Amino acid sequence: MNTPAHLLMGAAVFGRPAQTKILLAAFFGAVLPDLSLYVMAGTSLLILGISPQRVFNELYFSDAWQTVFAIDNSFILWGILCLVAIWWRRPWAVALTGAALLHLCLDFPLHHDDGRPHFWPMSNWVFESPVSYWDSAQGANWVAPIELVMALACGVVLLVRRVPIWAVPLTLVLMAAEIWIVRQWLFFFTNS
Template identity: 55%
Template sequence: MNTPAHLIFGITAFGRADSGKVTLAAAAGALIPDLSLYVLAGWHLIVLGTDPEIVFGQMYYSEEWQRIFRIDNSFVLWGIALGLAAMLRSKVFIALSAAALLHLLLDFPLHNDDARAHFWPVTNWKFISPVSYWDTRYYGHIVGPVEVAAVLGCCFVLWQRYAHVPAMRVATAAAALLQISPVIVWMLFFGGV
């Protein structure tokens, strides 16, 4: 799934209107599994000027990058983190770990050839899903609009939940815009709108 969707789902599921720390932890947990990709790709695209086709067509699939993705996308490690957080009864760390696990649960069935080894360190096996959130060869043209609809539904919930927190309303609107902007751009340039 797209990272803005993960943020929205994580905050909807584990954020709390009465606790900015818990909400921030839920957002962080929803982001962390994608953070290494942003750092690695950003470094190569922005700093080094590496061609995007090389970054996403070769480097993404390299053993070096996949080794990193195994760590921050591990059900095993995040499950241990959630167990420890629950033992400590830390609402902040529970929200962080649970949001990261939700991220993985949503990604697991929606990645085809770009799948990650979600069960490391137990195994490096990857579930190659017949469905993709983005690749039209694997129903991305169906999953994408469903994702957008679900995100917008969650944004409506968050808009109501955080009515007393203007910064969260701005953040919710920004995340919704980030989620739907590729659709709008695609329609403007290719859909004859």
């Protein structure tokens, strides 16, 4: 699933009440499972000058990168952290860990050949879904529009919920980014 969709959905589901601390935690939690990819790919592409082909065809699947992805995409680790947040009765921590868990639940069925070991450290098994959120050869032509509708609906929920003023432009930017990304997937990654 696209990162803007994760942010919109995580904030809509876990950003209640719509107070700054809770909403920020939900947004941050929704992006945390993808953050390492952005840091490592961004560093590789922009600072180290490594080609996109090498980054996404080799480094992405390397043991080192997959180890990092295993840690930040672990249902087990995020589940433990969420239970601790509930135990401590910290709403912001529940929002953060809940949004991260939602991210994993949405990613798990939508990664065909680029999934993560979601059950680390218990297992390094990677589920290879029959569908993909971005690859049209694996159903993205019907998955992406559903994702788009869900993400936009969550954006509308946030806007009508009367979120803090700073969250309004962020929500609108995320909605626009989701539209743009889905358009890119459907037009540029469609098999002819």
